[in-house]
Amino acid sequence: MPDDNYYSPGIIIFINSKTIKTLKMKRITSLLTIVGLAIGQFAIAQVDKQLIQSMVKEANENSQLETLAHEMLDVIGPRLVGTPQMEQAGDWAIAKYKEWGIPAENEQWGEWRGWDRGITHIDMVHPRIQSLNGTQLAWSPSTGKKGVTGELVVLPTVENSAQFEQWLPSVKGKLVMISMKEPTGRPDYNWEEFATKDSSEKMKNDRQVQEEEWRENMRRIGYDRRTLPEALEKAGALGIVTSYWSKGFGANKIFSASTKKIPTVDLSLEDYTMLYRLVEYGSKPKIKIVAESKELGTVPAFNTIATIKGSEKPEEYVILSAHFDSWDGGTGATDNGTGTLVMMEAMRILKKIYPNPKRTILVGHWGSEEQGLNGSRAFVEDHPEIVNNIQAVFNQDNGTGRVVNMNGAGFLNSYDYLTRWLSAVPKEITDPIETNFPGSPATGGSDNASFVAAGAPAFNLTALNWSYWNYTWHTNLDTYDKVVFDDVRSNAILTAILAYMASEDPNTTSREKIVLPTNFETGIQRSWPEQRSPTRKGGL
Known part of the structure; x- marks a missing residue:
């Protein structure tokens, strides 16, 4: 390149000497600022690509999903709130996170009727x-x-x-x-x-x-x-x-x-x-x-929380979300064992490939979702300091299928950041995903609704059906053999990359909400869902 041209790898910008001399200093400053930003963005893109490739490789070549599924579903079994199996599952998850170098704990939020099948x-x-x-x-x-x-x-x-x-x-x-x-x-x-x-x-x-x-x-x-x-x-x-x-x-x-x-x-x-x-x-x-069966009196109810602390903005949070509890007709494999597997595997990958995130990445394995989102509602109620500083929540809770839908949950500007984050995900994973912006706020159904009600941007990773409603949702057939590991692996990759992108984003996500439409049946303006308190003493 000629000596009087400025060059950065991947971006070619020609500025000859005559042009520089005739530019006003203000315009020179503006131009160089743009150039600097472009170079900076390119450098980030290079790092993104390298890290993302490493994440995908780790997920595909060193997956822990089958082992985790066996230990959780076959050995521990169903995780009904108030049972010894739920307690055992929490202790098991903490031990797994410890193996991966991630601090974790069981955080009590209430009490439940203890019972053992x-x-x-x-x-x-x-x-x-x-x-x-x-x-x-x-x-x-x-x-x-x-x-x-x-x-x-x-x-x-x-x-x-x-x-x-x-x-x-x-x-x-x-x-x-x-x-x-x-x-x-x-x-x-x-x-x-x-x-x-x-x-x-x-x-x-x-x-x-x-x-x-x-x-x-x-x-x-x-x-x-x-x-x-x-x-x-x-x-x-x-x-x-x-x-x-x-x-x-x-x-x-x-x-x-x-x-x-x-x-x-x-x-x-x-x-x-x-x-x-x-x-x-x-x-x-x-x-x-x-x-x-045996009655066990009053036992603690808890969430299992694991954290990778942020290096630059530790007081801001990206949250991975999946309820840990299940009904106990089967072993809770697709409701919500698969969601739990996605979040655990994503955290493992992130810790190995991206150990120093910009923002704190926290995973919540919620208790008693099945009785009314109690664990996540308690977390939201007990931790306003976290909820007020959430960058994004990614929740998964509807079966073993690959993610095929995401919507903006009623946040007006969700398109700006979600599409930017999704653009970093491999095309073979995002191709089946339909997006809907700005969408509408979740009012129940899963734990993302607990965060949305508090005004935090929380998004559900909606999965392909795989006959979920008739065959595995709350049924006696919800067992290990129904897990489709290729789809779960895809979801773990998606979640890890979304968490990475949300953590690295230089901008804080907007919480501006849409104006909800009028209910045509009542003629009343719809309102944003209200934050609700959990049941802290259940079955007693």
Whole structure:
């Protein structure tokens, strides 16, 4: 290059001597400032590319996902709040972070009813012997080792609540089936694939009529899903038998019991409907329930927090977010084991490749999300000094699939920074991701809503479905074998790069909110979701 030209690698700027001499000093200063910024930006881009390549290589060639998944899902198992397994999971995560050189701790935010699931065994003993597929619901009272044996009865069809109250005493010493008998155990897609059009439509119409009749009868009975077991318990029932089918082959939703003294169990659709038919045909089926759970009194409820401290702006935060707890029908693999794996692996990669972030990178493994975002709400309430200085929150909590959607959560200028950060992510990861700006604020559903309500820019990494809602969300099938590790690995890379870019961004993210539209049904202006306090004493 000629001596009178200025050159920086990657940026060629020609300024000849004659031009410089005729420029006013102010214009020279402005031009050189622009040049300096351009050179500076290019240098950052070079560092970004190198670090990003190293992150991708680490994720692909030294992944810890399968090992982490085995230890968390197979060895520890489900992580119901208040159980020894939840405590064990917190201690395990802390030990893992310590191995990686990341400080971590369990931070108590409340107390919960302590409970430990023991052996559950359910057998039909009349009119023949058969072991049944089912389980005790969370926090269900124990039967003791001897168990309980009784005849099954189903809910009557009544004209009014008074008639039901007259029937109630008849349940004394009986096991009561309180779920509708499903007309088919085949998912709709199976009918649509194999049945004739007339046959499929007839099944759906018949089922709709049956469901409407069931709902109407429940209205006349005067109780709902939660209060009915309590009424039956008070009337002397020996136990409650349910079947909450999830509309998929072999899948049942598994939640919690509302009884205080008698057991509540959930049976597979196949076994439940068989027993229901036996009752209808007058065979007087009997089953034996052994459910050896243990009450553990009041136990601490906590979040597990790990931190990579910032080197330049340690009082500003990039937060990686995933709830740690689960229901306990399966092992909580995709809700939210996979979200937890993403955040742990991202933190491991960041510590190894980017050990001195500009801003503090904090990961929150929240407790009791399943009972109302309690862990994250407590963190937001207890740590305003952190929440007020959040650069961004990245939350993942809807299954094992690769991320396919992000929206701006109602923050007016989210497009400016999220698209800038996403542009650094490899194209093969961002290609399937649809973005929506400025989006709308989350009002619930997952822990990002806790931060959004407090005005902090929090974004959900929405994943591909993989039949999540019917097959793994809160079901007995939510287990290790449903994890798609290629997708989880992609999400860990995405999260690590987003955290890196958010940490390095010279600008603080804008918190300016959109003006929410009017609710057309009410004519009232919609408002930003309000911050809510957690339940700090649960199940007690």
